[in-house]
Amino acid sequence: MIDFNLTDNDQKILDYVRTEALVARKYARYYDENEAEFPPEALDEAKDYPGVWSLMGERTAEDTSQSVIGMLITMAETWGDYSVRMHKGRGAGLGNAALGAAGTEEQRTKWGGxxxxxxxxxxxxxxxxxxxxxxxxxxxxxxxxxxxxxxxxxxxxxxxxxxxxxxxxxxxxxxxxxxxxxxxxxxxxxxxxxxxxxxxxxxxxxxxxxxxxxxxxxxxxxxxxxxxxxxxxGGFRGVMKTFNITRPMTAAFGLGMSKAALDFAREQLEQAGVDLSYTSGTQGQSAAAAKFQRLEALQEAAELAVCHAAWLSDQGQSNNLEASISKAKGGSSVREITQGCIELLGPMGISREHLLEKWFRDVRITDIYEGTGQIQNLIIARTILEYDRSQLK
Ligand SMILES: Cc1cc2nc3c(=O)[nH]c(=O)nc-3n(C[C@H](O)[C@H](O)[C@H](O)COP(=O)(O)OP(=O)(O)OC[C@H]3O[C@@H](n4cnc5c(N)ncnc54)[C@H](O)[C@@H]3O)c2cc1C
Structure with missing residues (x-):
């Protein structure tokens, strides 16, 4: 059964990651303009955050399964800003996900750090x-x-x-x-x-x-x-299995940033007096509210697609199709969401005084690396139609 409720342990972990992520957000513009090492003052600040791993140790069988919480953590990290990965450091690269998916126990122990x-x-x-x-x-x-x-x-x-x-x-x-x-x-x-x-x-x-x-x-x-x-x-299929976890994870990177864009847009729209309540019905809504809520729905659908792919992996079930669905849905959604937020906010959306224009640029890659959107759609179509590569390419 899929359970959508987060346990207290899950919530504690995600709250911690989001708090830590906000430290990184402060330095997001610095990175964007300098492509530099993490600034020393940020490192000092980051010392107050010993990392999520100690909290992970407190998890029990009742808590959300490993890959699903991993995806939620990834989204919470990049909600701070993509730059948060700079001080996450060890164990957070795409190669680490490949090691986790395809390495032997001995290899995981040897290179996991x-x-x-x-x-x-x-x-x-x-x-x-x-x-x-x-x-x-x-x-x-x-x-x-x-x-x-x-x-x-x-x-x-x-x-x-x-x-x-x-x-x-x-x-x-x-x-x-x-x-x-x-x-x-x-x-x-x-x-x-x-x-x-x-x-x-x-x-x-x-x-x-x-x-x-x-x-x-x-x-x-x-x-x-x-x-x-x-x-x-099976040889090639074996290495391709890596994608079954890295594709949802790549979508999760982007979805953290599009969530940040939505939160920023909501704040600004509410300050401007736009009623974003969910009770006014489609007839009574402003065009801005209707558009914003459609973007929110896209975000939620894409997040669920990511969690579904991860959940199947945790159950030991095949998730080849769902990994591609989550990547295709995530890649197109984050583009539409960040662009939609820019449209809603007008000049504020493209001003370098805010991070929204940066998130718009940052999420573009979600639909390119780990297989482009077109390639994911090809895999999805082949799988559903039961076509092989020669029949649909
Ligand atoms: C910032 C960045 C980071 C990256 N990081 C990594 C990384 O860490 N590791 C790594 O290995 N790679 C990485 N990549 C590479 C990325 O995975 C590739 O760019 C991507 O797979 C597309 O390959 P390509 O650029 O050769 O485009 P091509 O394969 O030449 O495709 C060009 C265009 O044609 C489309 N296309 C191709 N074939 C088909 C088809 N059969 N049907 C329909 N459309 C098709 C593609 O969707 C694309 O739009 C990164 C790329 C970028 C830009």
Whole structure:
């Protein structure tokens, strides 16, 4: 049964995260304009917030399940501002989610404390990850993998301690040859060659990685299975499973910011005397109130789609379809919500004196990384219609 009620423990955790998130919000504009390290005064302030992990230890079986509370925490963090991730530091990268989804127990223990980025995209490989050209060749003599290739648009690429990369063991094996590997920074042959300048989420860097004869221990293969399975027998599907948790999480990043935009818009509309009560009925409402409430409904539907995908994962059920639905719904909703809030507030919406214009820029990425909106719609259609890739592409 899905229970929508939060327990006292859940509420305590979310209240804590939201309070902490407001510290980060104070420095949001600084990040946006400087793309810099966390300012020292913010670090001092952040010391009063030891982190949510101690509260997580108090959780019981009665509380909301692990992935669902994880999504709610993510939304509460980015409700402060995307920049809150800058001082969350360890364990909060997309690569960490991949480690959690595909790593062995031993690997999770060994690398769980590192901040890990996730690198799939290459100059010739974006929407179709089966086109990965980066290679991993096993050197039996030294018991090492030798990695060669280039990865672009790596979120948290500069700041991360290491990366989970997708590489192929055999280009001729297609999807079946692709595996994920963990590579730590400072490994010889691993170079961070470029940092992007971008529209939004400037608090998080986006980097290019080059691997040149980069040698990593044999045990750095995520999940630990080396054999190349026959096409269609699950190797590629295994690494794709990572998306079943990172896609809802990506939607959750955006939904925290769109919620912040809605809260800001509500405050301003109420101050301007707009009646936002839910009791006046559609006939008695102003156009502004009707529009605002439609945006609120979008937010709620998208949040529920995220929690549903996470809940299925916690139940050990397949959530391939629901992960894509949550990403597609989240990606389009956050764009519509932040744009709608700007329209409602007029000049205030685009003024740099407020964060709304920044949230509008920050959420744009939700519909691009971890698979664009078009690709999610393709997956959803294929799954519902039971078409394979050759029938619908
Ligand atoms: C700021 C930022 C951060 C990123 N972070 C990461 C990261 O951490 N790790 C990582 O691996 N990647 C990351 N990416 C890369 C991102 O995942 C890719 O940009 C995305 O998957 C799209 O790939 P592409 O840019 O090559 O576009 P393309 O695949 O070239 O697609 C171009 C356009 O065509 C559309 N399209 C493609 N195929 C189809 C189709 N079959 N049907 C309909 N439309 C289609 C796409 O939706 C898109 O609109 C990041 C990108 C950005 C901009």
């Amino acid at each position: 590192l901040l890990l980025s996730m690198a799939i995209t290459e100059p010739g490989c974006g929407s179709d990850p089966s086109l990965v050209q980066t290679t991993a060749v096993l050197d039996e003599e030294t018991d090492e993998w030798v990695i060669n290739g280039e990865k672009i648009f790596v979120t948290t690429g500069c700041r991360a301690d290491g990366v989970v990369i997708w590489a192929t063991l055999d280009r001729s094996a297609g999807r079946a040859g692709i595996k994920s590997f963990l590579v730590e920074k400072e490994t010889p042959g691993f170079q961070v060659s470029h940092k992007e300048k971008k529209l939004g989420i400037r608090a998080d860097d986006t980097a290019t990685y080059v691997f040149t004869d980069c040698r990593i221990p044999r045990g750095n293969l995520l999940g630990g299975k080396e054999e190349i399975p026959k096409a269609g027998s």
